[in-house]
Amino acid sequence: MPLRPHTPPRPWCPLSDAEWLALYPHLIHRSPAGRQVGDLRARMDAIFHIACTASPWRDTPEKFGKPDTIARYFRRLTHGGLWQSLLETLVALDDDDHPLRRIESFITRACRRAHRILGLGFLVLIRRLSIRSALNGPPWLLPDPDLSERLMRYFWPAIERRDMPAIRLLKRLLRTTAGKKSIPRSVRLAWP
Template identity: 50%
Template sequence: MPDLTPLQFHALLPFILPPSPQGRRISDLRERMNGIFHVASGADPWRCLPERYGKPDTVCRYFRRLTQAGLWERLLVALKDCNPTHPLWEIAKGIFRACRRAVRLRGLRFIMLIRRLGFIDALNGPPDKVPNPAIFTWLKRFDMPPAPTGPRQDEIFLDIIRLLKRLHRKAGGVLRLPRATRLAWS
């Protein structure tokens, strides 16, 4: 992903945290954000971040701080609400890729938000492989039907149990996505 233009960076600024908790100014904020988007757009680890973006540990720590503060959730909601000509839409692909990295830190609620907003590109894998919390909520409300009666009652009951097991497995997603699948999804 190319570096942020001044217009894109200024569109992003209202969503970014204020300066550091100690009140110090972050002089290279734009470069840090460029570094985050650079790492998010590739498959390389943080330690492979080019020097021009700053120290990899610092940029990684800032990414975690932004993630814990809910930046990516706020950006996704803003993307949903803003006009398609807004500068945020120009960097939407980078935002989605950063969200893929943030999913590990934010968990199921973040996945649920991504699915609810309809940004499937922000999921960290193919939709059928990623957990689907909406199925969990449906399963919680599911009332077990009364025990069937008749000659095939055992078969019908076992079919219901198998269906519930499949739904539960689908709701939980795949335990571990292979690296090739994750990289292909990017």
């Protein structure tokens, strides 16, 4: 499946009533147990604000509450599967005017942060759903486990024949599919 084009970036603004009502059903099942969240909508606004500005959590504006509390809630939602659910919902939506479509940019930016927590499995899901703007960098610099599996199937006969030139080529290709160990911050920030 080819990667979808980038979601046009949208500057952060608080969630509208329609956007909140579309997002709320996804939150209610994944909201972590424990003390009640005072204003869930403000907390999601804070998460999207930080995701869109690419600022560290400590730069959360005071009106949203304590930065540690916001970051902890983001981690809990991430471990609860919120971002995977939202990405799958976005792919399934046929209506381009759906309220979740309007905040797709916010969701994909938050997914970039969630990738740090969820790791390679989340990256594989993003690739399989073909949501390019949720990737944490250019696709050619990120690992691609599906491609490495396809390469192994293709080169397996050469490996059994002990064809050394083919094996050397396979090693080089597998190193490429493993992605870069780290992507420079300047490249990540320049990635739309």
